[in-house]
Amino acid sequence: MTSASQTPSIKIAPSVLPADFARLGDECVELEQAGVDRIQWDVMDGRFVPNLTFGHDVIASCRSAVSVPFEAHLMIEQPDHLIPNFIEAGCEIIIVHAEACLHLHRTLAMIKELGASPAVALNPHTPVDTIAHVTDLLDMVLVMTVNPGFGGQAYISTMEPKIRETRLLLDQADHWIDLEVDGGISSATVSGAAAAGANVLISGSWMFKHADGKAAAITELRQLAHEAWTSRES
Ligand code: DX5
Numbered sequence: 001m002t003s004a005s006q007t008p009s010i011k012i013a014p015s016v017l018p019a020d021f022a023r024l025g026d027e028c029v030e031l032e033q034a035g036v037d038r039i040q041w042d043v044m045d046g047r048f049v050p051n052l053t054f055g056h057d058v059i060a061s062c063r064s065a066v067s068v069p070f071e072a073h074l075m076i077e078q079p080d081h082l083i084p085n086f087i088e089a090g091c092e093i094i095i096v097h098a099e100a101c102l103h104l105h106r107t108l109a110m111i112k113e114l115g116a117s118p119a120v121a122l123n124p125h126t127p128v129d130t131i132a133h134v135t136d137l138l139d140m141v142l143v144m145t146v147n148p149g150f151g152g153q154a155y156i157s158t159m160e161p162k163i164r165e166t167r168l169l170l171d172q173a174d175h176w177i178d179l180e181v182d183g184g185i186s187s188a189t190v191s192g193a194a195a196a197g198a199n200v201l202i203s204g205s206w207m208f209k210h211a212d213g214k215a216a217a218i219t220e221l222r223q224l225a226h227e228a229w230t231s232r233e234s
Contacts, residue, residue: 008176008199010225011037012218013071015182015204017053017151024058025065034214038069040182040202041091042151045076048100049149056082056089063090071095073121073182075148080107087116095119095142095180098130108137119180123148124156128165135173140200141166145193146183151204155184160196167197190221194228201225 071093180200210217
């Protein structure tokens with residue numbers, strides 16, 4: 001059992017989906033200099049989601065440009081055969097979708113055996129108890145606050161009770177498990193997500209479009225998330 005009142009580290013991570021793909025390495029350097037805790041790569045296969053992005057070779061080409069951890073958000077049907085490539089490309093955290101894995105327990109165990117951090121993503125319609133029997137293998141759960149496939153979508157606030165339910169489940173584990181949210185995260189939505197129990201916040205379009213730049217965006221999100229999380233304990 002982890003302490004429900006445990007104050008975790010708040011982690012702010014960008015999705016590079018809105019980045020200029022012609023300058024991905026430079027964009028990663030700018031994000032690291034702006035103070036991100038890690039970088040999320042939204043990998044889309046055009047089947048699990050109706051969009052297509054980049055593969056492990058693109059990620060590998062950016063690996064040596066920065067030292068912040070990379071996480072691969074695999075929006076890929078049946079990802080097992082590609083997971084070793086993403087780890088080899090330098091992704092420390094591998095996020096698979098519960099809906100995309102025929103044998104989720106086996107997939108998560110494989111990620112762990114390969115030395116990466118296993119994480120699972122849940123689409124908005126997917127119930128929390130889908131992961132009830134694999135929390136021993138998890139370092140993180142991603143509760144999607146949009147339907148996956150595109151950046152710039154509206155935050156689905158009805159996911160907040162699901163975030164709370166997920167946090168309660170993860171607090172039953174014998175180790176800390178991060179709770180990440182992704183989709184429509186901005187200064188207007190981060191407090192609701194963090195107050196519900198999210199400590200890892202993914203932001204794409206809002207961070208890239210912030211009028212005062214990425215560093216200001218990161219600072220603002222971190223401050224709001226920390227205030228919201230501590231309000232949970234009072
Ligand atoms: C959806 C993607 C997006 C992206 C962030 O498949 O995963 O959620 O990371 O998008 P924004 O922050 O622009 O909503």
